[in-house]
Amino acid sequence: QDAIDRKEKKSETFKTALHGLETPALKTEELGRRAPQWVRDNLVTMCMRCKEPFNAITRRRHHCRACGYVVCARCSDYKAELQYDGNRLNRVCQECYVFLTGHVVLEDREGKHRGILEKGAAEVSGRSLLCSSLQLLDKSGRGGTRGWFVIPRDDPLVLYIYAAPQDVRAHTSIPLLGYQVKDLPQSDSRHLFQLAQSRQVHTFMADSEELKRRWMRTMARCAAGITHPEEGED
Numbered sequence: 001q002d003a004i005d006r007k008e009k010k011s012e013t014f015k016t017a018l019h020g021l022e023t024p025a026l027k028t029e030e031l032g033r034r035a036p037q038w039v040r041d042n043l044v045t046m047c048m049r050c051k052e053p054f055n056a057i058t059r060r061r062h063h064c065r066a067c068g069y070v071v072c073a074r075c076s077d078y079k080a081e082l083q084y085d086g087n088r089l090n091r092v093c094q095e096c097y098v099f100l101t102g103h104v105v106l107e108d109r110e111g112k113h114r115g116i117l118e119k120g121a122a123e124v125s126g127r128s129l130l131c132s133s134l135q136l137l138d139k140s141g142r143g144g145t146r147g148w149f150v151i152p153r154d155d156p157l158v159l160y161i162y163a164a165p166q167d168v169r170a171h172t173s174i175p176l177l178g179y180q181v182k183d184l185p186q187s188d189s190r191h192l193f194q195l196a197q198s199r200q201v202h203t204f205m206a207d208s209e210e211l212k213r214r215w216m217r218t219m220a221r222c223a224a225g226i227t228h229p230e231e232g233e234d
Helices: 002-020 094-101 121-125 210-221
Strands: 079-083 088-090 126-137 144-152 157-163 172-175 180-183 191-197 201-205
Touching: 079 094, 094 157, 121 126, 121 144, 121 157, 126 210, 144 201, 144 210, 157 191, 180 210, 201 210
Parallel strands: none
Antiparallel strands: 079 088, 126 144, 126 201, 144 157, 157 172, 180 191, 191 201
């Protein structure tokens, strides 16, 4: 009877602890802005994202610094800037990474994420709405990443970014749906424009004013959900 009483008491304590987890959870709009309350390791036996059970060797516990969930290494293999930590890069889970950065993470058939996107640049460029070299500027606006940018015909709501036109994998992507395309005044012969949505702003530099206008027109159509080519364009 003592053993039964102890077990029932532990069960009630555990249920109370689990119920208490619901209260401190951050709202979506607070992710990255406020430090989360971490879920205690001993309250979970499996990853709170992929549901795979933890073990001491191959699947260890980690905490997402944005939402506080206990997740495995595979589900927390991402870095994002967190406002509450001085915009420093922190380890976050896949869901928080997508929300905070706006980047898409594709998954393979086994449900495991791919850190890079399995679309060959040459293949998608041959059947794209638009492709060319662009530069994605950093927050300072002085430097950034120059690469090969593609909007595929068969995936027109996503902008794929490659380091070079013949790369077999994209290193990142930006979902276009819902973004606003903004023109920026030309300065020092730089042809600039932006994609903006909520707190996410991406600034691009094209090699010419004509190329800039083509990208702005195509991105604006895709952001509005218009996925077919413009009349008269090949």
